[in-house]
Amino acid sequence: MTEKNKKPAEKVVKPYITGSPTDEKTLPGALGFLGMLLLIGVMSFLVCSSLSFDSLPLRILLNGVVALAGPAVLYSNAVGKGAEAVARGEILWQKKEKGKDYSASEKAVCFHPLKGYLTALIGSLPILLCAAALAVMAAPQTTEAGTLPGWLNAYRRRSDIGNALAAYAAAPGLTAEDALRMIVRVALMPFVAMIGGENRQGMLLLERLSPLILLIPACAYGTGYLQGRRERTRIHTGIAESIRQRARRERKARKKRAAGKPRTPEQLN
Numbered sequence: 722m723t724e725k726n727k728k729p730a731e732k733v734v735k736p737y738i739t740g741s742p743t744d745e746k747t748l749p750g751a752l753g754f755l756g757m758l759l760l761i762g763v764m765s766f767l768v769c770s771s772l773s774f775d776s777l778p779l780r781i782l783l784n785g786v787v788a789l790a791g792p793a794v795l796y797s798n799a800v801g802k803g804a805e806a807v808a809r810g811e812i813l814w815q816k817k818e819k820g821k822d823y824s825a826s827e828k829a830v831c832f833h834p835l836k837g838y839l840t841a842l843i844g845s846l847p848i849l850l851c852a853a854a855l856a857v858m859a860a861p862q863t864t865e866a867g868t869l870p871g872w873l874n875a876y877r878r879r880s881d882i883g884n885a886l887a888a889y890a891a892a893p894g895l896t897a898e899d900a901l902r903m904i905v906r907v908a909l910m911p912f913v914a915m916i917g918g919e920n921r922q923g924m925l926l927l928e929r930l931s932p933l934i935l936l937i938p939a940c941a942y943g944t945g946y947l948q949g950r951r952e953r954t955r956i957h958t959g960i961a962e963s964i965r966q967r968a969r970r971e972r973k974a975r976k977k978r979a980a981g982k983p984r985t986p987e988q989l990n
Contacts, residue, residue, distance in 0.1 A: 803949020
């Protein structure tokens with residue numbers, strides 16, 4: 722039988738117990754998600770800092786790949802987490818079928834469709850709050866006063882023009898908006914590199930949309946967690962298919978041995 726004529730493997734879906742949206746592992750999981758966000762942000766900052774090309778299409782292409790890599794990593798990680806949660810639910814279902822008891826905490830940590838989204842949202846809150854505050858405070862960036870030429874320093878002591886030159890000597894302090902902007906721009910470094918710091922209107926739009934953009938990693942994680950059910954189905958289907966193939970090979974081997982077994986000679990009368 723050729724590969725084309727082979728019947729597709731029948732999906733094997735195991736029943737499982739559904740847990741609760743949050744459990745004792747939600748907070749540790751959220752902290753772990755925040756740590757991954759920070760790590761991805763730092764790595765993106767280091768990579769995108771070297772991808773600021775003059776060519777806009779090339780800049781968008783390369784930084785776009787970096788922007789997609791972070792959510793892809795989180796999605797892949799969440800698939801495994803979801804599959805583990807479904808596996809715990811399958812174990813509890815077997816206990817239930819056998820009449821065995823299980824605790825409420827055991828049930829709570831099992832798979833729930835909202836668990837991945839809530840864990841990621843809680844982990845994203847520190848950065849989301851910074852982005853929301855910046856979105857409210859954001860305003861078009863203005864050009865600051867440049868450095869005062871050295872030959873004008875002598876005129877700063879004159880009463881008639883000294884006040885006008887004082888603005889050049891005053892060092893601007895770090896405001897709360899500046900601190901929030903640094904945090905958010907590092908988190909959005911691939912998008913910052915795509916737009917370019919010289920595009921003030923583009924950067925203003927990015928800062929105002931930053932809370933929505935920063936929800937992308939959480940959505941990727943929650944969607945990946947949902948795939949845990951499909952991953953467990955794939956695993957069970959693969960196991961069942963391996964068992965069928967092994968049984969098929971054993972039947973063929975027995976037939977081959979039976980066909981090759983020498984016949985005993987008939988006794989002559």
